[in-house]
Amino acid sequence: MFGQANVLAQGAANFPPSVEDFYLPSILPWGAHNSYWFTKITFMVWLAVGILILFFLLSYRNPQLVPTKKQWFAESIYGFVRNNIAVDMIGHQGVRFAPYFTTLFCFVLLTNFFAIVPFFQISPNSHIAFPAFLALISYVLFNYVGIRHHGFVKYFKNSLIPPAPWYILPLLIPIEAFSTFLVRPFSLAVRLFANMFAGHMLLLVFTLGGFAMLNATGLLAPVSVLSWLMTVALTFLEFLVICLQAYVFTVLTASYVQGALAEEH
């Protein structure tokens, strides 16, 4: 769990950080390098799930008419997702999906946020598996909702046949099929993954780069300090990306559900 901190303390960080740095040593067989059953990443995902369940259970356990601070916080998150994402994108029937969107938003936000929490310092979402599975859930959700709302044939007719004269349909249908059923889940997963991966990489480069320069020669010490100041600045940028990506993931899921529910185009 403290792999990174140890590496820094020993001054043994190999400078150009690589993909290897994303595969942290296992926790349960402590320090094993070829066992991925229980790693820091696994731990963080379970922790995020636990925190969210506890937080929402505790803050809604004894609801007051005049909300307590915790209840107010939970209600404003839910209210934000419901009004500004679900209802805004889908309309009044979006309220049905608000609980899922809130869960999704909070989960992505929290797991992303681990990227800049001291001692966690890596987001589970910088491994493609987690964004990919979240995207898969969104994919199944919007297709299921669409098929249930329109029926199988009408749903596919709606989403594959754009409003256009028949003679350009052969040109358009493959594009529609590709962009709706293949690009959507792929881009949803890759967008989140790439942002978190790049963010972690960037922080690693500036932090480890500072140490590498310091180890090379003492003359570079001022540049090392500059590099670490950049790390601090980039951490703030990272915070922006974290919130933005959680929002974008939820908004796009909502937008796909809206598309699946829409009547004739």
Place this chain on the structure above:
Amino acid sequence: MAGDQKPPSTGGPGDVPPGAGQGWTALSYLIAGMLVWGFIGWLVDRWLETDGIATGIGIVLGMAGGIILVVRKLGTPQ
């Protein structure tokens, strides 16, 4: 959940995805258009051994298709 208020009456249920969704939809049509027809063109290239011509035609066709889709689906509703 307890203490849940009634849904507000705001929020227009339009057929066009509002806001950010619209931008992503447009972008994905433009890219998907080039990719799909570029790929089909490339397959034709392999088949007829017309080095690259069919791929080029495919990409241009795909761009046109993507633009038509964006105009048709995201343009002013008739």
